[in-house]
Amino acid sequence: MDMDKLVSLCKRRGFLFQSSEIYGGFNGFWDYGPLGVELKRNIKESWWRDMVTGHDDLGQPEGAPSPYEMVGLDCTIIMHPQVWKCSGHFDLFCDFMVDCRESKKRYRHDQVRGRWVSYRDRRVFVATAVEDEQQLENVQQRALKFFNLRGKNAEDLLWETDLVSLTTVPEFSQVLGPDAKEPGTLTEPREFNLMFKTVVGALGGADDAAFLRPETAQGIFVNFKNVLDSSRVRVPFGIAQIGKSFRNEITPRNFTFRSREFEQMEIEFFCHPSESRQWYQYWRDRRYRWYTDLGLAGERLRLRDHDPEELSHYSCGTADVEYAFPFLQPGDFGELEGIAHRGDFDLRSHMEGKLAKDENGCLVVELGPDGKPRHKGSGRDLSYRDDLTGERYVPHVIEPSAGADRATLAFLCEAYTEDEAPDENGKMQSRTVLKLHPRIAPIKAAVFPLVKKDGMPEIAQEIYRELKQECNVFYDEKGAVGRRYRRQDEAGTPYCITVDSDSLTDKTVTIRDRDSLRQDRVKIDDVVAEIRRRIR
Ligand code: GAP
Helix, strand or coil, rough: CCCHHHHHHHCCCEEEEEECCCHHCCCCCCCCHHHHHHHHHHHHHHHHHHHHHHCCHHHHCCCCCCCCCCCCCCCEEEHHHHHHHHCCCCCCCCCCEEEEEEEECCCEEHHHHEEEEEEEEEEEEEEECCCHHHHHHHHHHHHHHCCCHHHHHHHHHHCCCCCHHHHCCCCCCCHHHHHHCCCCCCCEEEEECCCCCCCCCCCCCHHHHHCCCCCCCCHHHCHHHHHHHHHCCCCCCEEEEEEEEEECCCCCCCCCCCCCCEEEEEEEECCCCHHHHHHHHHHHHHHCCCCCCCCCCCCCCCEEEEEEHCCCCCCCCEEEECCCCCCCCCCCCCEEEEEEEEEHHHHHHHHCCEEEEEECCCEECCEEECCCCCCCCCCCCCCCCCCCCCCCCCEEEEEEEEEEEHHHHHHHHHEEEEEEEEECCCCEEEEEEEEECCCCCCCEEEEEEECCCCCHHHHHHHHHHHHCCCEEEEECCCCHHHHHHHHHHHHCCCEEECHHHHHHCEEEEEEEECCCCCCEEEHHHHHHHHHHHHHC
């Protein structure tokens, strides 16, 4: 599929516009037009219905260790700044970082130092992340090893500089990373302070700084106790939230795929630690199925388990639902959703303070230079007491975290089709059609009078008004009927209802199926029930 064609359709038909376009646009921000807003709302509503309101709290879904409950939340975008300190976003999002593709280690760009050295005709920058005194020694040893020299040949090395910061090196192809065996494995520095800062209140001092949330998840964690105390949920249960998130992405790109303002659909699922692996497996499969059920059924969709070295420090399992977006290289996939086993990291962080791994790999409160917690937690008890067994514990969390905009983009890419359909004279014509699942299609049905006379518009308008009570319907009486069909095909409308001369006598209309092009005659009295049945 040609991405340019989809981008042009999205603009032409009102799915997506560049934000502030009349002022030249604003990089990383997108507006949804009249059709786009319906599509995205339908995706979010399908998610909410399938995950929350339509979930059967009493039954045990296939693959789930037990029945479970689901509730929702709608939290603020701006929260207490301490939330982001304890969650780790404040520290982790605020520096330029470089990653090593070989060792999978991440370094603060300005904390890596090294020296330029040559031997014969080869020149490298030998980098080290080792602290103070040992830096020179470490660089020398690694340089010898790299050039395959013994200690007695140390004088053959030509050192060009003293230790200098990696920030003085414009390009990394000749940089031997601190834990790498070959040069050129460090990525470009990336700024990780992705949080948008704002000021709360009129004075605007440093103490008034706050952040736009970079994820909806933290609102759920900090309300965990409120939900427990106000509803009668028992572990295992999930809390869902849909809402805007903001990240000051360094390189927003690929249409809406990486935006600076986007919407997330997140679930934090709380369970007993002993069952958390089974629940992780359940959610991993359940969330993948949600996409296939809504039409991402082809081989462009995949579920990929992370390698152990890709996992966050607190996670014992993560899988991504990924889609082979047309703007990626062949064979590459982009993330639609991550399903992560987060252990008790989040609840403990908000109880005790920001956590970090100690030398034994255990999560402990991270201490500042003064020996006190680097970021103090709330001090609230966020453990759970099982009133049947009397056991008290901090639940483990499984987090399926999806992006509404990326899902919308993937559904659009998958739906975009060019094929042929006959015009009103039976002649085959090429057409562009969005084969969207009826549940998410912006308009469910269009109603046309074949001609604008003989009482046909009156019948069509009556059908239109009746159907409007059920779903989003469009009425169109302008132009040749073939062109009207084409416009609806491009908008992804699954059904077109046409009132023709037979309708005047036998009280029937045709319902045309967008994908099969089949036309069924249906009694006018049955149209609403028939459309209701088909779009479910
Ligand atoms: N709470 C976990 C979390 O936020 P994430 O992988 O950073 O995890 C989850 O984000 C989802 O949010 C992604 O899978 C993606 O669909 C969406 N997302 C993240 N950053 C995005 C961006 N800059 N633009 C659009 N969607 C984004």
